[in-house]
Amino acid sequence: MSTSTDTIESLVKQDYKYGFVTDVESESAPPGLNEDIIRLISTKKQEPQWLTDWRLKSYRHWLTLKEPQWQFVKYPPVDFQDITYYSAPKQKDDAPKSLDEVDPKLLETYEKLGIPLRERARLAGVAVDAVFDSVSVGTTYREDLAKQGIIFCSFSEAVREHPDMVRKYLGSVVPYTDNYYAALNSAVFSDGSFCYIPKGVRCPMELSTYFRINAAKSGQFERTLIIADDHASVSYLEGCTAPMRDENQLHAAVVELVALEGSEIKYSTVQNWYPGDEQGRGGIYNFVTKRGLCKGRNSRITWTQVETGSAITWKYPSCILLGDGSKGEFYSVAVVNNRQQADTGTKMIHIGKNTRSTIVSKGISAGHGQNSYRGLVEIRQSAENARNFSQCDSMLIGNSCGAHTFPYIEVKNTTASVEHEASTSKIGEDQIFYCNSRGLETQDAVNMIVNGFCKEVFKELPMEFAVEAQKLLGVSLEGSVG
Amino acid sequence: MTKTPILQIDNLHAGVEGKEILKGLTLTIHAGDVHALMGLNGSGKSTLAAILAGRDGYEVSKGTVTYMGHDLLDMDPEVRAREGVFLAFQYPVEIPGVNSTYFLKAALNEIRKHRGQSELDAIDFLALVREKMKLLELGEDLLKRSVNSGFSGGEKKRAEIFQMAVLDPILAILDETDSGLDIDALKTVAEGVNKLRRPDSAQLVITHYQRLLNYIVPDHVHVMADGRIVKSGDKSLALELESKGYDWILKSS
Ligand SMILES: Nc1ncnc2c1ncn2[C@@H]1O[C@H](COP(=O)(O)OP(=O)(O)O)[C@@H](O)[C@H]1O
Ligand SMILES: [Mg+2]
Numbered sequence: 001m002s003t004s005t006d007t008i009e010s011l012v013k014q015d016y017k018y019g020f021v022t023d024v025e026s027e028s029a030p031p032g033l034n035e036d037i038i039r040l041i042s043t044k045k046q047e048p049q050w051l052t053d054w055r056l057k058s059y060r061h062w063l064t065l066k067e068p069q070w071q072f073v074k075y076p077p078v079d080f081q082d083i084t085y086y087s088a089p090k091q092k093d094d095a096p097k098s099l100d101e102v103d104p105k106l107l108e109t110y111e112k113l114g115i116p117l118r119e120r121a122r123l124a125g126v127a128v129d130a131v132f133d134s135v136s137v138g139t140t141y142r143e144d145l146a147k148q149g150i151i152f153c154s155f156s157e158a159v160r161e162h163p164d165m166v167r168k169y170l171g172s173v174v175p176y177t178d179n180y181y182a183a184l185n186s187a188v189f190s191d192g193s194f195c196y197i198p199k200g201v202r203c204p205m206e207l208s209t210y211f212r213i214n215a216a217k218s219g220q221f222e223r224t225l226i227i228a229d230d231h232a233s234v235s236y237l238e239g240c241t242a243p244m245r246d247e248n249q250l251h252a253a254v255v256e257l258v259a260l261e262g263s264e265i266k267y268s269t270v271q272n273w274y275p276g277d278e279q280g281r282g283g284i285y286n287f288v289t290k291r292g293l294c295k296g297r298n299s300r301i302t303w304t305q306v307e308t309g310s311a312i313t314w315k316y317p318s319c320i321l322l323g324d325g326s327k328g329e330f331y332s333v334a335v336v337n338n339r340q341q342a343d344t345g346t347k348m349i350h351i352g353k354n355t356r357s358t359i360v361s362k363g364i365s366a367g368h369g370q371n372s373y374r375g376l377v378e379i380r381q382s383a384e385n386a387r388n389f390s391q392c393d394s395m396l397i398g399n400s401c402g403a404h405t406f407p408y409i410e411v412k413n414t415t416a417s418v419e420h421e422a423s424t425s426k427i428g429e430d431q432i433f434y435c436n437s438r439g440l441e442t443q444d445a446v447n448m449i450v451n452g453f454c455k456e457v458f459k460e461l462p463m464e465f466a467v468e469a470q471k472l473l474g475v476s477l478e479g480s481v482g
Numbered sequence: 483m484t485k486t487p488i489l490q491i492d493n494l495h496a497g498v499e500g501k502e503i504l505k506g507l508t509l510t511i512h513a514g515d516v517h518a519l520m521g522l523n524g525s526g527k528s529t530l531a532a533i534l535a536g537r538d539g540y541e542v543s544k545g546t547v548t549y550m551g552h553d554l555l556d557m558d559p560e561v562r563a564r565e566g567v568f569l570a571f572q573y574p575v576e577i578p579g580v581n582s583t584y585f586l587k588a589a590l591n592e593i594r595k596h597r598g599q600s601e602l603d604a605i606d607f608l609a610l611v612r613e614k615m616k617l618l619e620l621g622e623d624l625l626k627r628s629v630n631s632g633f634s635g636g637e638k639k640r641a642e643i644f645q646m647a648v649l650d651p652i653l654a655i656l657d658e659t660d661s662g663l664d665i666d667a668l669k670t671v672a673e674g675v676n677k678l679r680r681p682d683s684a685q686l687v688i689t690h691y692q693r694l695l696n697y698i699v700p701d702h703v704h705v706m707a708d709g710r711i712v713k714s715g716d717k718s719l720a721l722e723l724e725s726k727g728y729d730w731i732l733k734s735s
Contacts, residue, residue, distance in 0.1 A: 429538065434575035437535045438589035438645065439563035439596070448588070452579025452628065 029086040035059065038187055041086050045156045045190075048163060058176035058186030065180045074341065075285065075312055078250060083219045085188045129154060129193045129209045139193075141205065149198040152207055155223050158194035165196060169225055173256035173293045173320070181252040182289040185221045189254065192222035197232035197263070208237040211251075219250040226256070228263035230296065235266040253288045261296030261323065268461050269317075272309040283311025283340070290317035294326030294352075302329040303346065304460040311340060316374065318347035321355035321383075328357040331457040336369025336401070345375035345406075350383035350416070359390040362454050365401035372404040379416040386416045394424040395453050397446075486551050487512050488653050488684045489534075494545035496533055503529045505709035506545070511653070514681040518695055518720060519688045521706035522728050527688045528572055530706075531657045535569040536562050549653065563589075564596035566652030566683075570642040570659050577629040582641070583611065585629045586648055593649060614647040618674045635662035643674050654678070655686045660694035672697030692724040705731050 029037055038059055042052040067077070129139040129152065145152050151162060158166050176186035193209040211222060228234055238255075257265050271286065286309075292301035303317035319328025330346035348357035363371040371394065379386045394403035405422050427449055435445030451458070489511040496504040503526045511517055521527055533540050534547065536559030547554040554562065577585070590610075591601040602610065615622065618640055630638050639659050646654055656675070660668055675685065675698050687698055695703070695717065703719040704711045705728070713719065713731050723731065 428575070430575045431577055433535075433537050433559065434571065434577070435585075435589075436559035437537075437563055437569050437571075438585070438649070439560050439592040440589055441560050441592075444588070448580050448585070449577055452577055455579040 027088050028084050031084045032081045033059075033083070033085060033188065037085055041188060041190065044086065044088075045159065047159055050167065051159060054171070054176070055187050055189075058183050059188075061177055062180070062183035062187055065183060067180055078285065080184075083250060085219060085221070086190060088190075129207075145203070145205075148201050148204070150201060150203055151194065151196040153194055155189075155192040155194050155225065158225070162194070162196070165227070166194070166225070169227055169256065169258055170223075171256075173258060173291050174254050174289050179289060181287045182254055185223065185252050185254045185289070188219075189221045189223040192224045192253070194225050195234065195236070196227045197229060197234045199229045200231045201229075202232065203234040206235050206237055208239065210239045211253075219252065221251075222253045224253070224255040225258075226265055226267070227258045228260060228265050228299075230260045231262040232260075233264040233266075236268070238267070238269045239272070249283075250285045251288070253290075255288070255290040255317075257290075257292035257301055259292065259294050259296060259299035259301050259323075259326070262298045263296060264300045264302075265292060266302045266304070267292070267317070269303075269305040269307070270461075271305065271307045271313070284309065285311060286313045286315065288315040290315060291320065291347075292318070292328070293320045294323050294328060294355075296326070297323040297352075298325040299323050300327040300329075302331070302460065304331040304457065305333070305344075306457070306461070307332070307334040307342060307344060313340075313342040313344055315344050316346050316376075318349070319357065320349045320351065321357065321386075322351045323355075324352040325354045326352055327355070329460075330357075330359045330361070330375075331460045332361045333364070333454045333457045334362070334371055334373075335364045335366070336371045337366040339368050341370045343372040343374055345373045347376040348378070348388060350377075350379045350386040350388070352382070353384040353386075355383055355386045357386075357388045359388070359392070360456050361390075361392045362457055363392070363394045363403050364397065364450060364453070365394065365403050366397035367401060369401045370404070371402065372406060374406040374408075376408040376410070377418055377420075378409075379411045379413050379418065381412040383413050384415050386413065388416075388418045390418075390420045392420075392422045393453070394422075395450070396424065396426045485513065487548075488550060489554075489686075490546075490548040492546045492548075494530075494533075494542065494547060496529070496540050496542045496545075498529075498540050500541075502543070503709055504533070507706075507710050509704065509711060511684045511686060513684055514679075515701045516679065516685045516687060516698065518698075518700035518703045518717075519686060519706055519711075520690065520692075520703065520720065520723060523690065525706045526709045527706055528657055531569055531572075531655050531686075531688060534562075534655055535559060535567060560592070561596075563649075564593045568646050568649055568651030568654045570639075570646055570654065570656040572657040572661070572688075574630045574633075574638040574642050576631045576633075578631045580629050582627055582629050583607075583625045586611070586625075586645060589645075590648055610648060614644060617647055617677055618644050619670050620644050636664065636667045639663055640667065640671060643671050647674065647678055650678075652683045653686070654683070655688065657688045658690060659687070660689055660691065668694065669697055692720045695720045707732055 029040055035056060038055050039052065042055055139153055142152060151158070171186065174182050176183050195207055197203050209224065211220065226234065226236060257267060259265050290303070292303070294301055301319050305317060307313050313334065317330060321328050328348050332344065334342045334344050336342050345361060346359055348359065350357065357377065359375055361373045361375070363373055365371040373392045375390060377388045377390065390407065392405050392407070394405065396403055403424055407420055409418055409420065411418060427446065431449050432442055432445045435448065436442065487510050491507055491509045494504050494507040495502060507530065519527055529540070533542070534554065536557065542555055549565070549567065557565065587602070587607045590607070594601055611625065620640055624633070624637060624641060630641060633641060639662060643659065659671060663671060672694060679685070687694065687700060689695065700717050700720070703715055703717060705713045705719070705723065
């Protein structure tokens, strides 16, 4: 009989299903980063002068910064001159006017990824913005949404069609000075999604962006901006994949959320970038800055993330709770296997009175994976009666992986209540044997145990994506969340 | 004419990490019979139960175990379960976040599939669960909770017997099901177990005390010491043990 640890380890090993490359002719900038490249990107996108200037300011600031070293991950230095900062599939004339004009190869790519864009096949109840390398190839359901005044389009289009709004909010939550990768992104960001939900409107469907890195040696630097006006609400989902390549590729996105009075933004991520192979060759470096501002009273921002991919994940979706009575929530499942490393968590900055935050983090480590939770709960002096609850659980599968927890708590107001709970468990041979002794196979047992462990997070995901997330955990789970 | 026994253990030697724990254990269990296995702590009772259920990490160095005419030791633990072997754990395992009803339905359907029966849907399963619940006076809320999570000692033991009732095994092994139960709970559990007795199935009741055997009346009683059975008899042996203590047997054997 093999030891069950071996069995478990072989079970979590699975092939990356989205590793194919689409053969499209693309137009790329030469590798390397300088002011000319930035001007080129800006020109390609027909941007106004203020945005070109903003990019250049960001670039000059970035040059003064050093790559951060404090995170609990190890990787060779990134050669920023070896990266291609702009790559777009070649179009016949100008940008396609509608999805019918999009290169069929691209549509096929998304179909293979399970995201059909064509009108007949598009996902019911989900509007999708499909981003391929540096550009958005199409957005579904735009017209239906526009009837309610909802703007959902690529970032480039938003710059052209809603420049005032972009100018007002771009960098208002994550300034270009925020950190190394945010500065880099502000200089070279290519595309991404923009949404605006007008006053009092509840967005009738899920909005979703699907990011695909295709070109070799390219980086992806997208920018997402979501604004919920007073008493509006929206649920947004982000998904991503990349081909299998031996080199590492950089993904450094910035996401900014602005929630005005009484509004709600639910942002869910199912991250499945290529994680590299068993020896740790290749894979995406996912260095992302995500932050939401609860600007209005009683606003609410919920981050839910299921992180299964990437060679290295480095991200802290955060909430600034400025409005009185606002709420921030962070629900996370992070899985690392083979040589993957994740340093992820959140920051909850309480500024307004009666603000509340909830953090639920579930880390699963297998193989030689290293998984760190890093979280900051900051209660400023102005935050009367602030409340926080944090729960960080780690699960280890096998003996060669690691789990680490770095909670930081700063309280400047004595009326605050901050609670932190943490646990580490090993997926027990006991648990597996117990399931076996009831007639369940080891694979089903592992699925069940892991899903049970993540249940509190999965229940925060929109239904369809909860199912997707379970599948992504590395094994086909078939509804085993009881 | 003798029928094929349900379980036949012959001169079993087994251990863990090079340490021999079972040292030549022989035991035969026929259909319709209830066997009690008694013995001091550390005599190897749980080890035997674990080996019968197929737990990893034990080395069998000698002897055979035959279940319904087949080599039991050759089967994976889940196959044993599907073939009708059930172990009520001395220490039932908690599985946080996995709903008890969901778990049990998945288990039952695996067993039914193995037997060539159709899988039960949620409605039929619930009907079955309600019926079996009455048997054990089990509160329905227990089934809404995660498997054994935060259950009291007594609740865990009752939940084990409830699982047994639903899965309907051919050979049920109860490892110290009585420990941690107060007298009322003990009676309920014992009555439940008694109702599950059938002419074509058998029970191996492992216990440390004679107390349980007032309610589950065994056909055979075995006393185990240092990895083997040192004395067998009928139910009076348990009473004798109670009045004279284990020393008496250990000395006379
Ligand atoms: N995994 C193990 N590793 C080492 N020794 C063990 C292990 N399991 C049981 N033993 C030893 O084997 C003997 C029998 O234990 P056990 O089967 O639990 O007895 P019982 O159930 O009769 O109390 C004890 O001495 C115990 O310490
Ligand atoms: Mg024992």
